[in-house]
Amino acid sequence: MSVRIFVPQDAAALALGSERVATALTREIEARGLDATIVRNGSRGLHWLEPMIEVETPEGRIAYGPVKASDVVSLLDAGLTTGGTHALCLGKTEELPFLKNQTRLTFARCGIVDPLSLADYRAHDGLKGLERAVTLSPADIVTHVTESGLRGRGGAGFPTGIKWKTVLDTPGDRKYIVCNADEGDSGTFADRMIMEGDPFVLIEGMAIAGIATGATKGFVYIRSEYPHAIATMTQAVEIAHKAGVLGSSVLGSVKAFDIEIRTGAGAYVCGEETALLNSLEGKRGIVRAKPPLPAHKGLFNCPTVINNVISLASVPIIMDKGPVYYKDFGMGRSRGTIPIQIAGNVKHGGLYEAAFGLTLGQIVDEIGGGTATGRPVKAVQVGGPLGAYFPRALFDTPFDYEAFAAKDGLIGHAGITVFDDTADMLKQARFAMEFCAIESCGKCTPCRIGSTRGVETADKIAQGIEPEKNLALLADLCNTMKFGSLCALGGFTPYPVTSAMNHFPDDFRPVPLVEAAE
Amino acid sequence: MNLHVSSRDIGERTLDIVSEMKSLEGPLLPILHEIQAEFGYVPQEALPIIARELNLSRAEVHGVVSFYHDYRDHPAGRHVLKLCRAEACQSMGGDALAERVKSLLGIDFHQTTLDGAVTLEPVYCLGLCSTAPAAMLDGEVHGRLDADAVRDLVAEVRA
Ligand SMILES: Cc1cc2nc3c(=O)[nH]c(=O)nc-3n(C[C@H](O)[C@H](O)[C@H](O)COP(=O)(O)O)c2cc1C
Ligand code: SF4
Ligand code: FES
Ligand code: FES
Numbered sequence: 081m082s083v084r085i086f087v088p089q090d091a092a093a094l095a096l097g098s099e100r101v102a103t104a105l106t107r108e109i110e111a112r113g114l115d116a117t118i119v120r121n122g123s124r125g126l127h128w129l130e131p132m133i134e135v136e137t138p139e140g141r142i143a144y145g146p147v148k149a150s151d152v153v154s155l156l157d158a159g160l161t162t163g164g165t166h167a168l169c170l171g172k173t174e175e176l177p178f179l180k181n182q183t184r185l186t187f188a189r190c191g192i193v194d195p196l197s198l199a200d201y202r203a204h205d206g207l208k209g210l211e212r213a214v215t216l217s218p219a220d221i222v223t224h225v226t227e228s229g230l231r232g233r234g235g236a237g238f239p240t241g242i243k244w245k246t247v248l249d250t251p252g253d254r255k256y257i258v259c260n261a262d263e264g265d266s267g268t269f270a271d272r273m274i275m276e277g278d279p280f281v282l283i284e285g286m287a288i289a290g291i292a293t294g295a296t297k298g299f300v301y302i303r304s305e306y307p308h309a310i311a312t313m314t315q316a317v318e319i320a321h322k323a324g325v326l327g328s329s330v331l332g333s334v335k336a337f338d339i340e341i342r343t344g345a346g347a348y349v350c351g352e353e354t355a356l357l358n359s360l361e362g363k364r365g366i367v368r369a370k371p372p373l374p375a376h377k378g379l380f381n382c383p384t385v386i387n388n389v390i391s392l393a394s395v396p397i398i399m400d401k402g403p404v405y406y407k408d409f410g411m412g413r414s415r416g417t418i419p420i421q422i423a424g425n426v427k428h429g430g431l432y433e434a435a436f437g438l439t440l441g442q443i444v445d446e447i448g449g450g451t452a453t454g455r456p457v458k459a460v461q462v463g464g465p466l467g468a469y470f471p472r473a474l475f476d477t478p479f480d481y482e483a484f485a486a487k488d489g490l491i492g493h494a495g496i497t498v499f500d501d502t503a504d505m506l507k508q509a510r511f512a513m514e515f516c517a518i519e520s521c522g523k524c525t526p527c528r529i530g531s532t533r534g535v536e537t538a539d540k541i542a543q544g545i546e547p548e549k550n551l552a553l554l555a556d557l558c559n560t561m562k563f564g565s566l567c568a569l570g571g572f573t574p575y576p577v578t579s580a581m582n583h584f585p586d587d588f589r590p591v592p593l594v595e596a597a598e
Numbered sequence: 599m600n601l602h603v604s605s606r607d608i609g610e611r612t613l614d615i616v617s618e619m620k621s622l623e624g625p626l627l628p629i630l631h632e633i634q635a636e637f638g639y640v641p642q643e644a645l646p647i648i649a650r651e652l653n654l655s656r657a658e659v660h661g662v663v664s665f666y667h668d669y670r671d672h673p674a675g676r677h678v679l680k681l682c683r684a685e686a687c688q689s690m691g692g693d694a695l696a697e698r699v700k701s702l703l704g705i706d707f708h709q710t711t712l713d714g715a716v717t718l719e720p721v722y723c724l725g726l727c728s729t730a731p732a733a734m735l736d737g738e739v740h741g742r743l744d745a746d747a748v749r750d751l752v753a754e755v756r757a
Contacts, residue, residue, distance in 0.1 A: 095726050095741030127728035266684035269725040297623075304631075304668055305724050307737050340623075343631055345666035348722060362626030362652075364665040380623070422728065424689035429728030452690065461685055465722075497686045497727065511688070515722065 090123035122277015124191035125431030209399030229415025234388030265464025267495030279316035285392035441475030463492025527570025686727030
């Protein structure tokens with residue numbers, strides 16, 4: 081049988097040259113007349129080793145990385161097709177500590193399967209959750225999801241089962257499942273990786289949501305910055321439709337469910353669920369006041385489930401293995417696993433799925449290996465542009481919704497961005513305000529105007545103009561935004577700003593006229 | 599992408615696109631994306647046709663077009679370079695890199711070089727935050743950019 085060589089097509093691998101590796105490998109395999117097939121998989125999530133290629137051997141998959149196109153000849157000379165020894169050889173993929181210590185539930189297949197092979201998907205336990213769901217009543221499915229303890233992975237952490245129950249209990253002849261794939265937070269890429277590496281798990285999760293709530297139509301709203309994810313999802317939906325996973329009879333049942341892929345248009349605020357619904361309807365992405373909840377009056381005024389990609393993609397394994405299996409992972413009220421995205425100035429960046437409860441220090445120092453530059457870690461921003469900057473002093477905080485809230489932070493979509501000691505926290509605070517000003521939907525004054533004032537005030541502090549007065553003004557602006565904004569864009573921008581001010585006060589002091597001697 | 603189309607052509611092609619897509623649920627964004635893919639921007643001449651066909655006011659259509667960062671009201675350069683300006687890329691020297699790109703191209707963000715070769719745009723995260731700093735050139739992604747890599751990118755668009 082032809083040996084399979086895996087060359088990732090995930091955008092992070094592509095960004096590091098995996099396309100050139102695939103081209104060189106194809107050419108060289110042909111020239112040497114080797115019996116090898118190249119599979120374009122997703123990423124395993126060890127991004128510092130990308131492009132990481134793997135070869136299937138009787139002993140398991142052997143990994144090599146980071147591979148450049150110019151390494152291909154020497155790799156084949158060294159016997160790549162049989163897992164031969166080479167300086168770039170990393171050994172068995174499954175034995176790599178970064179992977180071995182993870183608990184991969186949602187990402188069980190990502191990087192392993194051919195993303196667009198439904199046969200591969202089935203061979204790796206795919207569709208078992210949906211097969212189970214079509215035999216259950218909607219109420220039973222909802223109970224499963226509720227009992228699993230799954231909370232929304234888009235940021236707010238709202239219990240998914242309760243959201244679904246509201247939609248199930250709301251009468252309506254048309255209901256929708258909307259998947260929020262706007263993933264605008266800096267430091268996050270879990271949604272992108274799933275859509276590129278295991279798109280069928282999202283399709284399966286959405287179909288289960290449809291059957292559970294009586295919705296027959298789903299939309300995936302993907303940000304335009306993700307052309308690769310859009311392409312993969314579009315093909316996957318077509319394949320699923322042809323195979324009868326989607327359509328008028330889901331897996332041969334009496335249930336119907338279909339999915340359409342939609343592209344965003346470059347507005348961060350459209351990740352906010354009601355702005356997203358407006359955008360899908362063809363309107364400006366302005367945030368809607370709640371109530372009504374989307375579950376009651378959502379897309380085109382119909383009852384609508386709107387969930388993040390990871391929330392939906394976690395449902396198939398819950399349906400397959402049962403709620404207790406999932407719930408047994410985690411801590412406190414944060415149940416199951418969370419795909420942590422380790423980003424920024426970090427040595428071992430990538431995706432790390434683990435049960436809730438790792439401390440921030442474990443994630444950054446042990447798993448992430450400290451900074452890429454080798455300098456000390458100064459701050460980490462957790463939860464994207466609306467998340468707080470944490471200093472080392474808070475590294476004992478466990479990764480858990482409530483524990484982060486207790487320290488005036490949030491885990492958001494679970495992105496962690498590491499900064500070394502060259503970071504200027506006043507500059508970071510200014511950027512938080514600037515980003516809010518750029519992306520504000522414009523509906524509320526504190527967000528629209530406050531953020532612009534915030535930028536000006538930060539600039540004055542940087543210039544040493546009336547620093548005490550302007551620091552007080554900045555704190556005041558944060559307060560106004562926090563309490564006077566309709567949504568979390570204006571409401572949470574104070575998190576990065578005040579955390580920077582509180583934890584790194586030195587960066588907000590006026591520039592000393594004479595540099596103190598070291 | 600043809601940058602020199604007459605108003606009559608714009609009208610006809612807009613009508614084709616709208617006719618083909620207007621049965622979608624919430625068709626306006628997909629239509630605008632298609633129009634931008636066709637012309638490279640969203641021409642003013644297209645707006646009244648879209649408005650008429652979708653039963654919207656022209657102001658409503660204009661409001662939508664102007665709300666979203668993606669839609670251009672004039673053609674871009676032959677290449678579009680989107681440089682990530684968000685936090686993870688900042689942590690890896692993204693700001694200095696941006697300054698370098700600007701000086702190599704001799705333009706600021708949202709501008710196009712005089713020879714029409716390239717438009718420089720900011721982007722806030724490409725989901726490549728573990729391989730920062732990142733950029734997208736005409737839809738192709740680039741990670742772990744450094745001074746040499748951006749010099750090569752700039753040479754590529756200038757060629
Ligand atoms: C400004 C802003 C941006 C947001 N961006 C996203 C996003 O990109 N993806 C996402 O899933 N949720 C995002 N959210 C959260 C959504 O409003 C919503 O809580 C989420 O889609 C619900 O799904 P979940 O319960 O599965 O998390 C954002 C919220 C705000 C206020
Ligand atoms: S807080 Fe900002 S983004 Fe949110 S609704 Fe108000 S103006 Fe819009
Ligand atoms: S396993 Fe092949 S050299 Fe490491
Ligand atoms: S912050 Fe630049 S790619 Fe995410």
